[in-house]
Amino acid sequence: MSISIQPAERLKTLPEQFFAALVAKANARAATGADVINLGQGNPDLPTPQRIVEKLKEASDNPLYHKYPPFRGFPFLKEAVARRYKEDYGVELDPATEVAILFGGKTGLIEISQCLLNPGDVCLVPDPGYPDYWSGVALAGAEMAFMPLLEQNGFLPDYEALDAGAIARAKLMFLNYPNNPTAATADRSFYEETVRFARRHGIVVASDFAYGAIGFDGKRPVSFLETPGAKEVGVEFYTLSKTYNMAGWRVGFALGNARIVEMINLIQDHYYCSLFGGIQEAAAEALAGPQDTVSELVRIYERRRDALFEALDAIGWKARKPAGSFFCWLPVPEGYSSMAFADLLLEKADVVVAPGNGFGEHGEGYVRLGLLAPEDRLREAVRRVGELQLFR
Numbered sequence: 001m002s003i004s005i006q007p008a009e010r011l012k013t014l015p016e017q018f019f020a021a022l023v024a025k026a027n028a029r030a031a032t033g034a035d036v037i038n039l040g041q042g043n044p045d046l047p048t049p050q051r052i053v054e055k056l057k058e059a060s061d062n063p064l065y066h067k068y069p070p071f072r073g074f075p076f077l078k079e080a081v082a083r084r085y086k087e088d089y090g091v092e093l094d095p096a097t098e099v100a101i102l103f104g105g106k107t108g109l110i111e112i113s114q115c116l117l118n119p120g121d122v123c124l125v126p127d128p129g130y131p132d133y134w135s136g137v138a139l140a141g142a143e144m145a146f147m148p149l150l151e152q153n154g155f156l157p158d159y160e161a162l163d164a165g166a167i168a169r170a171k172l173m174f175l176n177y178p179n180n181p182t183a184a185t186a187d188r189s190f191y192e193e194t195v196r197f198a199r200r201h202g203i204v205v206a207s208d209f210a211y212g213a214i215g216f217d218g219k220r221p222v223s224f225l226e227t228p229g230a231k232e233v234g235v236e237f238y239t240l241s242k243t244y245n246m247a248g249w250r251v252g253f254a255l256g257n258a259r260i261v262e263m264i265n266l267i268q269d270h271y272y273c274s275l276f277g278g279i280q281e282a283a284a285e286a287l288a289g290p291q292d293t294v295s296e297l298v299r300i301y302e303r304r305r306d307a308l309f310e311a312l313d314a315i316g317w318k319a320r321k322p323a324g325s326f327f328c329w330l331p332v333p334e335g336y337s338s339m340a341f342a343d344l345l346l347e348k349a350d351v352v353v354a355p356g357n358g359f360g361e362h363g364e365g366y367v368r369l370g371l372l373a374p375e376d377r378l379r380e381a382v383r384r385v386g387e388l389q390l391f392r
């Protein structure tokens, strides 16, 4: 006799995976043999630099790595990320106390809510924003208050406009620049204002720097940790997924405030026993070795951005050029919702884009395109959209 197996209440609080339906639709279309151009996802299309792959091959022979790794990871990897932050951002980090190794940035973004939030607490979350923040807050049984990211504010939150009651109950806030999905970047003065806001209200800042390496027009994105006082109020999440095309390797870091890093390490002591040692060694090679592949990658994305925008301009689709990340955030034509427009592009042009409302209420009216296909495919996608004659 089978027993009744019921999920715990916790699982029922998880937000719906909005993009799963989109992926299913795109796959169904491709299964018909259609030449679908998928610009809806955020998976880097280029391979990991060869020197990093070679290091993993070599390291996989090391019997030391066939055993359990040390609980909180190998010191050499923490040292390598600390050195990279020093070199790239001038930020000093103590590898022993201010660095936690994560199974990808995503894991840390979920864990920090569990570390800091109790039921009844509020977390300030950007809208539109990366949906994993919502999942972590839901698992912690806490509540979200959204910070609208509006085009007229450069897609930065306006702290003055937030609800005072929500601010009073807030314990944690997420920021993400270069931003997914809006492709906006933040400057030093915004982070200085953020540190003042966090101090005044006792709110921990979680800066998601997943696209930290990808800034265009010669501008390197600013790290939150460069701001005086940042380490006293928060942590930054960094990942190798985008910088080195290592999304499948699952290597990320929480960096900064030692108390928070210790909490993340503590929760991870219970969940995991760190990453495979060979991956840690290859990750250290990524961070410590020559960084020319990173600047080359940024050049590739920038060329793709420019090719895409030239094509958009030619069909009359007016939009703001991305300053960073590998996304483009484009307004939908009048008379369409984000969803209706994304559906139309799939059905009539075989082009997949992500409808903006999947990232939150303030994403309505936009679609997100990833620069994750070669230039000719991006041009072809826009050409097909142009044939629908929607922009003139």
Ligand SMILES: Cc1ncc(COP(=O)(O)O)c(C=O)c1O
Residues within 6 Å of the ligand: 042, 103, 104, 105, 106, 107, 130, 176, 180, 208, 210, 238, 239, 240, 241, 247, 251, 252
């Ligand atoms: C804004 C943002 N943060 C974090 C991540 C997570 O990256 P990973 O878990 O691969 O480190 C992503 C991945 O797409 C992202 O877009």
